[in-house]
């Protein structure tokens with residue numbers, strides 16, 4: 001099985017503070033880490049490789065420093081590493097990011113792509129599903145258990161109060177939950193080899209078949225108005241006994257109450 | 262001259278720190294109180310390659326270097342000095358002399374399982390009457406056909422009983438003095454090799470410190486390490502390397518106590534403010550941090566000297582002397598800055614102060630380090 005894992009380098013948000021006046025993240029001096037959901041996705045991929053054989057390659061889009069998370073991935077056991085980096089990709093929102101990643105991934109072989117559910121610096125959970133759309137492959141989000149059954153995958157997908165077992169044809173994309181496993185440690189020798197013996201392949205604008213209007217700042221329709229820390233919300237209301245029509249009306253009422261509709 | 266660590270050393274530190282915080286720190290207090298060898302964590306470290314960090318890959322090691330190994334011992338010792346010395350004694354005192362002095366056959370048979378984590382190692386030089394004066398070995402080894410017969414005993418042996426492979430020193434020819442000492446590799450389970458009492462210690466209480474007893478213990482002739490009569494030289498050069506490990510352990514203890522104390526003085530309030538607001542606290546923290554950093558530079562310098570195949574005995578002696586005395590001083594100040602709470606077992610600085618003391622004693626007391634350093638100057 002050929003697996004591609006998309007990983008992002010993020011500031012360790014446990015150590016990030018929010019500028020109370022500007023509402024932006026203060027990133028200075030904050031250590032960078034591999035996004036936790038992506039790390040779980042990498043662990044899941046490495047486990048699949050151990051069980052069924054194959055190859056685990058990692059891709060990251062980001063500035064040159066993102067090299068570090070790719071080395072880390074190799075020190076954990078990933079085979080090949082690709083860094084998609086270019087000034088032309090700068091300022092990308094989730095759409096431009098997924099477009100760029102899709103263009104990069106199209107040049108590689110894969111049966112399965114794993115991304116994290118979401119990145120802790122943006123919390124959008126959009127890039128994975130968007131990537132699947134660009135590649136025209138099925139997507140199963142929130143995977144917490146993955147098994148191979150012949151040519152299909154059987155995926156346990158987490159929901160708030162239950163899980164779904166989904167059978168999905170490969171090639172496909174899964175988004176991984178940080179809670180799904182405990183990622184393995186690197187090994188000291190793996191770290192030394194990652195830096196001294198192995199390479200990160202650089203993928204630039206020139207290597208990709210994609211329109212200028214769809215990448216970087218130009219390809220990004222999203223504008224961030226404000227960033228704020230997550231606040232705890234009250235538990236939701238459960239209305240399990242409603243008929244479909246009643247349920248629809250119930251939801252519409254609630255939306256109107258909150259002026260959303 | 263560049264004092265920045267390479268990216269691989271920085272990433273290795275991240276690994277060792279994560280492991281120390283996630284796996285070792287949560288059990289450190291219990292290991293101290295129960296005096297139980299932290300076998301589960303040793304097994305985890307064996308699987309992750311922490312027991313073969315500077316050993317070549319061809320012998321099952323990780324193919325890193327002494328500096329990475331020192332950083333590992335430092336990070337482990339920041340949270341648990343017991344765990345630090347287990348790695349140090351195994352790597353520096355058992356695997357290293359086999360790498361340096363072993364035949365190809367001995368390396369295959371003993372170094373590979375030591376480096377890849379299948380087996381744990383120890384080193385037995387000290388005897389009841391041969392401590393600082395290690396030349397006074399009374400354990401005897403007599404060649405008898407295809408084997409040597411060992412008789413005598415060793416005390417204070419780190420990783421005793423837990424280890425599978427022991428590098429042991431014994432007299433093969435008493436008339437030759439230090440030139441009559443030879444080194445041997447002895448496996449646990451060899452008939453005639455048993456364990457005596459386990460020491461009850463002030464600190465590093467989870468580290469197993471045992472007496473080794475040899476009674477007509479017959480070991481194959483092939484287990485002679487290096488030539489007959491070369492044992493004393495092997496012991497001394499092994500301890501040169503070992504001192505880097507112990508210096509790193511001392512550095513870790515000091516750095517751990519400093520970290521703990523910084524967190525504590527920011528929280529603890531007296532006279533309506535955090536005690537970190539008192540100038541005395543600030544100056545003590547400044548001195549502690551400066552000494553920790555100076556110790557770190559000496560430790561890394563010694564490790565790098567060893568890695569570049571230079572002579573490093575004096576560097577290692579200075580690193581061990583300074584780092585161990587800094588460990589004692591910094592942990593004592595750490596307890597002082599914690600006040601009464603620091604004297605209770607609730608706070609880890611209490612354990613750290615007890616753990617620090619041994620670093621001034623084993624692998625050559627501070628007095629011995631001063632002898633090594635001054636001998637190179639005078």
Ligand SMILES: Cc1cc2nc3c(=O)[nH]c(=O)nc-3n(C[C@H](O)[C@H](O)[C@H](O)COP(=O)(O)OP(=O)(O)OC[C@H]3O[C@@H](n4cnc5c(N)ncnc54)[C@H](O)[C@@H]3O)c2cc1C
Pocket residue numbers: 350384385386387391392393394416417418419420462470619622623624625626627628629
């Ligand atoms: C917890 C622990 C673990 C140990 N692990 C090991 C191990 O794994 N393997 C091993 O072989 N040994 C081990 N040792 C032994 C350790 O290395 C010795 O205890 C140490 O070398 C000191 O020897 P000693 O205890 O006999 O003290 P002594 O040699 O009796 O020293 C007593 C005091 O006299 C001083 N002194 C001695 N000679 C002189 C001199 N010429 N000039 C000035 N001062 C002098 C010493 O510095 C010291 O202060 C361990 C010891 C302990 C406590």
